[in-house]
Amino acid sequence: LRERTREFQRRMTPAEACLWAAIRGRRLDGLKFRRQQVIGGYIADFYCNETRLVIEVDGPIHDKQYEYDRVREEAIELHGLCIIRFTNDQVLNHLPDVLTTIVNAARNP
DSSP states (O other), X not given: OHHHHHHHHHTOOHHHHHHHHHHGGXXXXXXXXXXXXXXXXXXXXXXXXTTTEEEEEEOGGGGTXXXXXXXXXXXXXXXXXXXXXXXXXXXXXXXXXXXXXXXXXXXXX
């Protein structure tokens, strides 16, 4: 799993790279995010430990793997975490709205 995490970090999608550029290094409201965090045997795209928030960026593949995503989400939520999902389109074309949603979710659990 650790090797897959490293591979995912090296091969981020354009939407993941865009979001990472906006949230890394406490750039978003002072929140510290990690990318490709292992949680409950799954790899979350982004994770903020202090707010227990997981951010997922979904590409077209997620349209075809609904059941897998549901099981994965339940496993992550068992750890007391909140998950918010965005599509690639939302991140790439509406980034300010995405960032506002993240801050609101982090500050108002």
